[in-house]
Amino acid sequence: MGQQDHFPNKEDQILKRELTDPSTCRAAFSKMVALYSEPLYWKIRRMVLTHDNANDVLQNTFLKAWNKLDSFRGEAKLSTWLYRIAVNEALDFLRRQRNVPEAGDEALLSASRQLMADSYFDGDKLQSLLQAAIALLPDAQRTVFCMRYYDEMKYSEISKVLGTSEGALKANYHLAVKKIAAVIKQSEI
Numbered sequence: 001m002g003q004q005d006h007f008p009n010k011e012d013q014i015l016k017r018e019l020t021d022p023s024t025c026r027a028a029f030s031k032m033v034a035l036y037s038e039p040l041y042w043k044i045r046r047m048v049l050t051h052d053n054a055n056d057v058l059q060n061t062f063l064k065a066w067n068k069l070d071s072f073r074g075e076a077k078l079s080t081w082l083y084r085i086a087v088n089e090a091l092d093f094l095r096r097q098r099n100v101p102e103a104g105d106e107a108l109l110s111a112s113r114q115l116m117a118d119s120y121f122d123g124d125k126l127q128s129l130l131q132a133a134i135a136l137l138p139d140a141q142r143t144v145f146c147m148r149y150y151d152e153m154k155y156s157e158i159s160k161v162l163g164t165s166e167g168a169l170k171a172n173y174h175l176a177v178k179k180i181a182a183v184i185k186q187s188e189i
Contacts, residue, residue, distance in 0.1 A: 011035055012078045019069060019078075029069070033062055036079065040086045046092040046146040049135055057093050061086040076160070083161050087147075091139050126184075132185035135177075141176035149175050 015035075040061060045054035064085050072081055097129030134142055143162065147153045148169075155166040162169070 133180045141172045144172040145176035
């Protein structure tokens with residue numbers, strides 16, 4: 001599913017108009033939160049792994065959107081603007097979590113344990129290993145991998161959200177796939 005499959009286009013246009021009108025701004029923002037919370041949650045969750053962390057990042061995303069509403073020019077789709085904020089918030093969260101970097105197998109075990117301890121995770125061991133391997137990726141590779149693999153976004157869409165060339169995105173995705181495959185192969189499942 002591409003990005004447009006998750007975000008309604010007609011509502012996007014109406015909301016953009018309502019968000020710029022001071023008399024309808026608050027109600028439009030509430031409507032926007034209702035429309036975009038679930039798809040943004042899942043995009044964030046794939047990056048930060050756990051339910052509680054995803055909820056925290058989602059709240060920060062909407063707080064930042066509210067605070068930056070006056071700077072939204074409406075040139076991009078509302079969904080693209082929100083997605084960019086969500087990705088940046090998720091990356092900021094991940095950077096804060098990496099204060100004490102762990103090495104190799106310890107990092108993989110830690111990520112896997114964290115995921116398996118999340119009461120909202122319902123995957124099996126292989127899914128846990130995949131998620132842990134994704135968690136070990138550098139931020140740029142993880143972001144591109146999640147957007148391409150899970151959200152099935154085209155490189156042109158990802159480029160709009162991240163402001164990066166398609167060539168760089170393809171390189172990051174290719175490297176991510178190789179690293180994930182190596183982790184899974186090393187674990188001998």
